[in-house]
Amino acid sequence: MQPAVILSATDWQELTERLARLEAAEHARALATATRPDEVLSTKAAAAYLGLCAEALLRARRAGRIAGVRLNEKDWGFRRSVLDAYPRRYHRAAQAA
Known part of the structure; x- marks a missing residue:
């Protein structure tokens, strides 16, 4: 047994228009993220x-503070999006002597 929902014509029209706007926004968001591939940088x-x-x-990767991608048996790569999200709290401003 399936439930049935009774809507007025105006409510149905508003609902379908809202659904169309949401689908268009989701499609635009997917295109925006899909157009820029995530670059992998060497260590x-x-x-x-x-x-x-x-x-x-490499120490940060071993400690689990940043995720790396295995390029081969001894080399690691890092995705640019991961590097952009890496907390920069460890960086200190250069001090003039």
Whole structure:
């Protein structure tokens, strides 16, 4: 047994228009995220992007503070979106001597 909902013609029209707007917004959001692929940077490039040395970036990966992508048996890569989201609380402003 399936339930039935009785709506007036104006309510039905408003509901279908709202659904169409939501679907259009979802489609636009999906296109916006799909048009820019997530670039994978090498360890050296990712470290330079964050302003860290490569060893510090690898230590952060081993500690679980940042996710890495295995490129081969000994090299790691890092997605740009992960690097952008990485908390920069460890960075300190350079002090003039």
